[in-house]
Amino acid sequence: RHFARLFRTETGLTPAAFVENVRIEAARRLLEEGQAASKQVAGACGFRDADTLRRSFLRRLGLTPSEYRRRHASPAGETLSEV
Structure with missing residues (x-):
């Protein structure tokens, strides 16, 4: 409990919320950059399953992973230097 209190004081988040945010950020990058299935993205980012x-x-985020991908994915084959 002491760690959780100190962590929240320093970051403004509980340890669990911090870990979830880090996992979501990693999943967002994978969804933007590739075509991996949600199940693969979930496993790669430490989520128990796609659900x-x-x-x-x-x-x-108020979006499903598939909605997020549709809105934010780079066009196929486009690199950052081409944007």
């Missing part, structure tokens, strides 16, 4: 990823995305 847990989906619920976290809805709670934090």
Whole structure:
């Protein structure tokens, strides 16, 4: 409990919320950069399964992972230097 209190004081987040945010950020990058299935993205980012990823995305971003990908994915084959 002491760690959780100190962590929240320093970051403004609980340890669990911090970890979830880091996982969501990693998933966002994977969804923007590639075509991996939600199940693969979830596993790569530490979520238990695709449903847990989906619920976290809805709670934090108000979008499902597939909606996020449609809105934010780079066109196929385009690199940052071409943008």
